Amino acid sequence: MKRLKLLFLFITASITLTSCVVQNENDFSLNEYVSSYDLWYIDYHRTEGSGEVPFLSKAFTVSFLNGTMYANNNITDIGKTGNGLGIAVGNYGTNQTVLETDHDLNGNYNFEVIQLSNNEIRIDDLSQNVSYYLIGYQTNSFDYDKLFYENIEYFLQEYVAWEKTNEIDGTPNPFDEEHFLQFTPENDVTFRSSHDAFGTNIDYLNWEYIGGYEIANISGYNDLKFLTLNYDGGDTEEFELSVINDGKIKLFHISSETMYTFSGRGFVQYLKAKNKKITKTTVRNNGRKRTKIQRKTVDRKYLK
Numbered sequence: 001m002k003r004l005k006l007l008f009l010f011i012t013a014s015i016t017l018t019s020c021v022v023q024n025e026n027d028f029s030l031n032e033y034v035s036s037y038d039l040w041y042i043d044y045h046r047t048e049g050s051g052e053v054p055f056l057s058k059a060f061t062v063s064f065l066n067g068t069m070y071a072n073n074n075i076t077d078i079g080k081t082g083n084g085l086g087i088a089v090g091n092y093g094t095n096q097t098v099l100e101t102d103h104d105l106n107g108n109y110n111f112e113v114i115q116l117s118n119n120e121i122r123i124d125d126l127s128q129n130v131s132y133y134l135i136g137y138q139t140n141s142f143d144y145d146k147l148f149y150e151n152i153e154y155f156l157q158e159y160v161a162w163e164k165t166n167e168i169d170g171t172p173n174p175f176d177e178e179h180f181l182q183f184t185p186e187n188d189v190t191f192r193s194s195h196d197a198f199g200t201n202i203d204y205l206n207w208e209y210i211g212g213y214e215i216a217n218i219s220g221y222n223d224l225k226f227l228t229l230n231y232d233g234g235d236t237e238e239f240e241l242s243v244i245n246d247g248k249i250k251l252f253h254i255s256s257e258t259m260y261t262f263s264g265r266g267f268v269q270y271l272k273a274k275n276k277k278i279t280k281t282t283v284r285n286n287g288r289k290r291t292k293i294q295r296k297t298v299d300r301k302y303l304k
Contacts, residue, residue, distance in 0.1 A: 030094040030113060034064040037119065037136030038084065039072075041147065044132070044290045051128030055089060055103045057289040058270060060147060060154075062134070064092050069101060073270040075148060075155045076246045084139040099123060145223055148243045152215055152225055153293060155243070156183035160266030161194075161202045162249065170258025175237050180205055181262060189213060191229060202266045209233070215241065217297040226298050227251065 034040070039061045056062070059071040060078065063085045072078050072086035081087065090103040099111045111123035119136035137143065148155055156162070162181045180194040180202075192207035194200075211231040218224045218240070227241040240252040244261070251260045 030097060030099065033115075034092075034094070034099065034113075035066070037063075038139040039063055039137045039142055040121075040134040041137060041142070042132060042290075043135055045150070045292050046133040047130065047292060049125075049128070049130035051125055051130030053109050053125055053130060053132070054106045054289070056132055059086075059089075060151060060290075061086065064099075067091055067093065069103070074158055074268075075151060076158045076264070076267055078147065078246070079139070079142070079144065084142075098126070148246075149223060149225065151290070152241070152243070153183070154290065155246075156249075157185040158268050159247075159264030160268060161205060161264075162262040163198065163265050164260055165248075165263045166259075166261035168259040170253060171256040173253065173256040173258065174235070175253055175256070175260075176258070178209075180207075180265075182207060183213070185268070193229075215295060217295050219297050219299050221300070 040063065041061050042056055042059055044057075055071065058073050060075060061072040063070040065085070068088050069090045069092045070082060070085040070087060071089045072081065074081070078084070078086070089105075090101060092102070093100045097113055099113050101109050101111070103109065110126045112126060114122045114124065116122060116133075121134050121136075122131050123134060124131045160182065162183075164179050167176070177195050178193045179196060179198055180200075182192040182194075184190045184192070189212045191211055191213045193209045194205045194207050196205050209231055211229060211233075213230065214228045216226040216228075218226050223242060225241040227239045229237040229239075231237075238254040240254070242250045242252075244250055247264045249262050251262060252258075253260065
C-alpha cells in the first residue's frame with residue numbers, strides 16, 4: 001500500500017476509521033485519528049533506525065486520550081490496569097501531521113505520523129533516526145495472544161520466580177527436582193533454577209543453577225513456543241511453552257512427556273517514575289527495555 005501522510009489523504013465518506021467516520025479531509029484531524037483507537041500496539045520488532053525513544057522502548061502499548069498519554073509497560077495485568085490503557089505517562093498534542101509528546105520522565109519527542117492502513121501508522125522521530133510501527137485496537141478487540149507470544153521473553157521476566165504448581169504424567173527425569181525458575185531482566189537469555197522446597201519465600205530462594213535459554217517459534221503455531229534451557233553444567237532441557245493466563249504457564253517436557261504448570265511469584269511492576277504507591281511485590285523503573293528479538297523457527301516433527 002502506498003504510504004501517505006495524514007491530512008493529505010483523499011478521504012471519502014465511505015471510509016470508516018473504527019470509532020469515527022471520516023467525512024472529508026477538512027473534518028479529519030490527527031488528534032481525532034490517534035484517539036479513535038483505545039490502544040496502539042508498538043510492534044517493536046519492526047523498529048527501524050539507530051536512535052531510541054526510551055518510553056517507547058519500555059512500553060507494549062500507548063494510548064492518546066483527551067491530551068493524556070498512557071502506556072502499558074507490563075504484560076501482566078494488561079487489560080486491567082487503567083481500564084486497559086495502562087498508566088498515565090505524560091501529555092500529547094498534535095500540529096498538522098506531527099504528534100507532539102511530553103513524557104513525564106523522558107521529556108519532549110515529536111513524531112511525523114505516516115498512515116500505512118486504516119489502523120496502522122509509522123511514527124518518525126523528528127530529532128533522531130528512529131521509526132516505530134503502531135497498530136491500533138479497541139480494548140474489546142485487542143489481540144492479547146499476539147502480545148503474549150510475540151513478547152514472551154518479557155512476560156517471563158515479570159515475576160521474580162516461577163514456582164512449579166502441578167506435574168502430570170511423564171517419565172521421571174532430573175527436571176522433576178526443579179521447583180523454581182527465574183528469567184532475569186538484565187539479560188534476555190539468562191535463567192536460574194532452584195530445588196528449594198515448594199512454598200519457600202521467594203526472597204530466600206537459593207538459585208543453585210544458572211544457564212542460558214532460547215525461545216523459538218514453532219512452524220504452524222501462533223500459540224506455542226519451543227523453550228530450550230542450556231545449563232552451564234552441560235545439561236539441556238527442551239519444552240513446549242504455552243501461556244495459560246497472565247500468571248501461569250505450561251511447560252511440556254519433550255523427552256519425558258511430562259506436563260508441568262508454573263505459577264508466577266512476585267510480580268515485577270515497571271513504572272514510569274519512583275515513589276508510586278502500589279501493592280505489588282517489586283517495582284522497577286529501569287533496567288529493562290525491549291529489543292528486536294530474532295527467533296528461529298522449528299518444526300514440530302521433534303515430537304515424533
